[in-house]
Amino acid sequence: MKNNTSFNVALGGVCSALAIVLMLITAVVPVLDFAMPAAAGVLMAVIVIEINKKWAVVTYVAVSLVSLLVVPNKEVGLLFAMFMGYYPILKALLEKPESMSTQWILKLLVFNVAVVSYYFLAVKILTGDALITEAGEIGKYGPLVLLAVVNATFVIYDIALTRLISMYYNWFRKKFLRR
Numbered sequence: 001m002k003n004n005t006s007f008n009v010a011l012g013g014v015c016s017a018l019a020i021v022l023m024l025i026t027a028v029v030p031v032l033d034f035a036m037p038a039a040a041g042v043l044m045a046v047i048v049i050e051i052n053k054k055w056a057v058v059t060y061v062a063v064s065l066v067s068l069l070v071v072p073n074k075e076v077g078l079l080f081a082m083f084m085g086y087y088p089i090l091k092a093l094l095e096k097p098e099s100m101s102t103q104w105i106l107k108l109l110v111f112n113v114a115v116v117s118y119y120f121l122a123v124k125i126l127t128g129d130a131l132i133t134e135a136g137e138i139g140k141y142g143p144l145v146l147l148a149v150v151n152a153t154f155v156i157y158d159i160a161l162t163r164l165i166s167m168y169y170n171w172f173r174k175k176f177l178r179r
Contacts, residue, residue: 008051012059015043019063020070023080027072037080038157040067045088045165049173053089060085075122082121083114088161111154112147119143 019040026036040063047056064085067077087110094106 008055011050012047012055012062015047016059016063016066019043019080019085020066023067023071023076026076030073033073033076034079037076037084038161040080041084041086041088042161042164042168044085045091045161046168048089048092049165049169053092056089057086060089078118078122082118083111087111087114088165091158091161091165107158108151108154112151115147115150119146 022036022040026033044056044060044063047059064077064081067080068074069077071077090110091107094110095103097103097106
């Protein structure tokens with residue numbers, strides 16, 4: 001099936017549409033601003049499994065561009081484009097080294113570069129420095145505290161993503177797709 005172009009296009013289209021719908025849900029339920037881009041990112045792992053990494057990258061780029069254009073909350077589209085969308089594609093490469101510590105160093109390095117980039121784009125450009133200025137003295141240390149919290153959250157996210165991918169591959173795929 002991996003060489004079946006119609007299957008590849010159909011799966012890419014369905015996953016793209018579903019990813020956009022997931023991110024549009026954040027306009028109705030703002031509490032899901034972080035969960036929906038993460039869920040949309042899992043769909044990129046499905047494309048890696050069912051087709052290949054190249055198709056997943058193309059799908060990621062398409063979803064990123066469309067979400068930045070149509071999703072009302074630009075931070076959600078930016079979050080997908082800057083980390084949640086490509087990380088499930090990149091995850092397999094980051095887990096190639098045999099040393100678990102090397103894997104985590106690479107993963108945390110990629111994540112922290114993405115978080116710092118996202119911070120500067122989202123806070124500095126989209127909202128301006130007013131957010132930090134209004135926070136006063138706490139605003140000076142806020143980014144460091146936030147970085148510590150998001151790193152801990154990332155570890156949980158990575159473990160959950162591994163389990164979701166495993167569940168898809170070992171259970172869902174066999175039971176529903178009969179592959």
